Amino acid sequence: MAASKDKQSQRSIWVFGDYRNYFQNRVTLQLLSRATDLAGRIGARVCATVFGHEVDEYVGEYIAHGAHTVYVVDDSRIKDYNVDTYASLMVWLIRQHNPEIVLVGATTFGREFAPKVAKLLATGLTADCVGLDIDEEGLLVQTAPAFGGNLLAEIVTPARRPQMATVRPGVYREIPHNYHATGEVLRLSLPQDLPRPRVRLVSAERQVQREQRLEEARIVVCGGRGMGSLKRFRNLAELARLMGGEVGATRPVVYANWAGQDALVGQAGRHIKPQVLLAFGISGAIQHTAAITGADFIIAVNKNPGATMMKLADVAVVADANQTCLALIKELKKHLRG
C-alpha cells in the first residue's frame, strides 16, 4: 500500500529533534524508536526535524536510530534554542506536510515548545505521556498521569491533526545505532518571514553540579523519618553506593539535617523515576509520593503495614528500616563478591 502512494500523500509520524544535552537527553532517540513501532501499524513514515546551526551530527544520528526522513534547517541565526523561533519553524513545516502524529520529548524546552505549536495549529496536545499506542481505528492513544500520578488518563485527539504528545524521557528504549541505515535529508533554508523572537537570551550557563543525578538514577534509596537518626540514615548511603544508586529523602529528614536539601524528593523537591526505588521508614504523604510515580518497582520498608507507602509498593517489607538496610548491605556484599 505504502509503495503505491507518493511520498507527499503517505502518512507520517514526526519526532522533534531535541538534541540539547545530547548525551544525557536520549528522549528523541527513544521517541524515534516508539514512532518506528507505531508507524509500522498505520503504514506511516518516520520523520525527524533538526533546527539549529552545524547540526549534521544529529541528522546522522536520527537516521541511524530509525528516521526515514530528516527535515533540517541549519542557519547561524537559529543556533540558540529559542521556543518561539523553533515553534514557528515547526508550524511552518507541519502545515506543508500534514503529519498524522507529532511527538516531542517532555524536556523543559519541549513542554514549553509543544503547547505553542499545538495552539498555533489549534490541535490537541497531551502532556508528559508515559504511554503511546494505536487503537483499532488508527487513533493515537496517549496515556498521561494526572493527580500526581495517582491516576492515569487515556487521551485521544479524534478529529484534529496532527495528534500531538510530549513524552516523558525514559519511557521507551532507543533502537541500537544502525550504521547502515539510510534516510532522506531535506535541507531547507530559513524562511524570510519568520517572526523575530520576542524573548531574548541574555546568558545560558550549563549547570555542572549533581542537578540531574537523582532524577536520572536507576536506583534510588530513599529514607524517611522512620530511619530514626543521622547515624542510621548514613547506612542508606552505603546501601546506595553498593547498588550504584542515589540517596533521596523526605522533608522531615531534610529538616533534621540528616540529608541536604538537594536530596529532597517530593512536590517541593525532585521528581524521580528509578527502575528500583527502596523506601525506608516513609509514610507516603502525597507531597512525597507525587514525585515517585515514575518508579517502576518499589520496595517499601516500614514497621507499620498500613502505611500508604506500603500500599503503593510492589514489595512491602514489614520490619525495622535500619535493620533491613543493614541486612541488605550484608546480603549485597555477598552477592557482589567475586
Place this chain on the structure above:
Amino acid sequence: MNLVVCIKQVPAVSELPWDPQSGTLKRNLAEGMMNPACRHALEAALRLKEIHGGYITAISMGPPAAAEILHEALALGADKAVLLSDPKLAGGDTLATSYTLGRAIYKLCPDFDLVLCGCHTSDSETAQVGPQLCVELDIPGVANVEHLQVRGRTLIMRRLADNFLETLEMDLPGLVTVTTKQYLPRYASLGGLNEAFQSSEVRTLTAADLDLDGDKVGVAGSATRIRAVYAPQAAKENVVLKGAVKDIVEELFNRFGDRIAGAIGKDLNGRQ
C-alpha cells in the same frame, strides 16, 4: 504595574472521585485549594506590586466553589477577583482554557503589563495553559521562571531549563509561568481570611458576559477527549514480606533478584 494572575482551584485530597462515563472529575465532590504553583505566581505578583506599585487582578475559571480561592487571593493582597463560571466552560482542555482565559483578560484588563500563571497544576499537570495563553494573547512569554525583575518596560527572568541556568528578557506586556522553587507564598491570617470572605467581592462572569465563541469553549472547544481514567497502582501485586529480617532479605533476593540486578546492571549471582 497592571498585573493579572491566573489561579486554579484543585482538589486537596489525594483520593479522587471521577466520573467513569465522561472521564472527567466530579470536582464538586472534592474539597478544593489554590493550586500550589498558582500560589507562587500570586506571591510573585504581590512582590512586584510591593516594589513597583500597581494593581492585581486574579482570574479563575471553575465551578462556583472556586470563588473560595479568589476570596483568599483578595485576602492576600489582590485588588480584584473574577470568576469565570458557566456550565458551557466545563470540561475544556488547554486549548479551550487558554482561549477562555485570554478572552477574559482582553475584556477585563486590556492594558495589562504582565500575566502570571503557575508552572503547572497538581490535578491536570499539563503545564500547557501558560504557553498557550501567550499564543492566544499574542505576547511574549517564558515558562518555569524562578526570578523576575522589572527594568522600565523590560522584564528580566531567570530560570533553570534542561541543565541550563538561563537569563532571559522580554518587553512588556508579557506572560510568565512561575515555579514553586522561589517566591515562598505568604499565608493570610485567619482574621484576614474571615474578613475577606465576608466583605470582599468576587465578580462572576458567564460565557455570554465574555462574548465567547461557543465552538471554542468547554468540551465542544476541546481537541482532546479523555477515554479512560484509572488508578495505576491497582495493577501492582503488592507482595507483603514479614518475619525475621534475615529471612525477608533472603526472600527478597530470591524472588526479585533479577529486578534488582537489572537496575544495578550487574549479575548478582556471584554467590558461592
